[in-house]
Amino acid sequence: MDIDFNKKASSDALSDSKKPLDLILVRAIMSCSTCGKEKKFRNQFLRKDLELMVVALKVFDWMVCNKCGELFRLDLEFRV
Numbered sequence: 001m002d003i004d005f006n007k008k009a010s011s012d013a014l015s016d017s018k019k020p021l022d023l024i025l026v027r028a029i030m031s032c033s034t035c036g037k038e039k040k041f042r043n044q045f046l047r048k049d050l051e052l053m054v055v056a057l058k059v060f061d062w063m064v065c066n067k068c069g070e071l072f073r074l075d076l077e078f079r080v
């Protein structure tokens, strides 16, 4: 019984490693339309952790330029 279980587990691991890495690369570029200041952030998320990305983007949503107080414009680039 134990042997059967181990066999199954190792074959599962094998099929997992064949899959392409389930990573989504995200680049967020914040730019200020008033003074042109730019900030770039890069992060990567597992497809199954997409919720984490939403949480991270919510933080960006209210970021303002520390130079002139203008709300940043947010551009996103995804590499899936």
Ligand SMILES: [Zn+2]
Pocket: 032, 033, 034, 035, 036, 037, 065, 066, 067, 068, 069, 070
């Ligand atoms: Zn600014």
